[in-house]
Amino acid sequence: MxxxxxxxxxxxxxxxxxxxxxxxxxxxxxxxxxxxxxxxxxxxxxxxxxxxxxxxxxxxxxxxxxxxxxxxxxxxxxxxxxxxxxxxxxxxxxxxxxxxxxxxxxxxxxxxxxxxxxxxxxxxxxxxxxxxxxxxxxFKSVPARLASVLLEMSGDQAHHPQPQQHVGRRTHQQLAEMVNAYRETVTKVLNQFRDAHLLDVDRTGITLLNLSRLRELAQG
CATH class of the missing domain: 2.60.120.10 (Jelly Rolls)
Known part of the structure; x- marks a missing residue:
């Protein structure tokens, strides 16, 4: 209709x-x-x-x-x-x-x-x-910029919280260009986020596991 x-x-x-x-x-x-x-x-x-x-x-x-x-x-x-x-x-x-x-x-x-x-x-x-x-x-650090970009791409809205959000597949180079950082730096930060159980990465893309913590980082 x-x-x-x-x-x-x-x-x-x-x-x-x-x-x-x-x-x-x-x-x-x-x-x-x-x-x-x-x-x-x-x-x-x-x-x-x-x-x-x-x-x-x-x-x-x-x-x-x-x-x-x-x-x-x-x-x-x-x-x-x-x-x-x-x-x-x-x-x-x-x-x-x-x-x-x-x-x-x-x-x-x-x-x-x-x-x-x-x-x-x-x-x-x-x-x-x-x-x-x-x-x-x-004005923001690479981890803060990366957290902000990931939240933005996932469609995250703090006033409509979800337990997890998904980001479509991106290369590390594409993410690096979005936060104005070197690819190696973005890879290091992604690994740190994964080790801290903030996100998970597979062939389909990136799953954001801890939205509240990522929002805190994005404000930094």
Whole structure:
């Protein structure tokens, strides 16, 4: 049963608009959906695969702001009014996306109930994510940054506690890029977390076993 305009969630309204107005595109692994020197003309919905939103330092270090999973939207610069995108969007796996032109989406917001609110909410979430990641890199230790990233990727919410949470499979290099640390350092911290029974690692990904302790570490 399709939700009506009055009871649909902002995410549902946004996804429906993108799918209605957009067109599908495929990207091979390691290819770029966009780069910071390209005009920010479209918003994207990921259907399959993974997309890494990345920034590069002057020394060539990679900082992965976020790993986009299927069902998530990226390309927020198109909504912010900027001339170009503010990150690189690289396909970490073969990916299929739906791209919708900024003009078409904004025009639809005038006639689609809830779409304007959904776009504002999406833009606010992205700005919070970017600010939080930069603040953590500047002021927190590697264990604190890693705990924060793992909790974020698991969808952990302190006001809706769960006994355990699962994080999809990530390489140690991907995690290192998300916390701006060397891969060897991340491997060492993961081993420390595992020895302390904070998490477990297997072929499917990472299971967070002690969420309360990881939240404490993330605040450090």
């Amino acid at each position: 399709v939700a009506s305009a009055s009871d649909a969630s902002p995410q549902h309204v946004l996804h429906a608009a993108i799918e209605r107005l957009g067109s599908g595109q495929n990207f091979r692994r390691h290819s770029y959906v966009y780069t910071p020197n390209q005009p920010a003309h479209a918003l994207y919905l990921l259907l399959s695969g993974q997309i890494g939103l990345q920034m590069f330092s002057s020394e060539g270090r990679t900082l992965t702001i976020k790993v986009v999973e299927p069902g998530q939207v990226f390309g927020h610069s198109a909504l912010a009014g900027g001339n170009t995108y503010d990150t690189y969007a690289q396909a970490l796996q073969s990916a299929r996306v739906v791209a919708v032109a900024r003009g078409a989406l904004l025009a639809a917001s005038a006639t689609t109930p809830g779409l304007s609110m959904a776009l504002l909410e999406l833009l606010g979430q992205q700005r919070q994510t970017l600010s939080r990641r930069i603040e953590e890199v500047a």
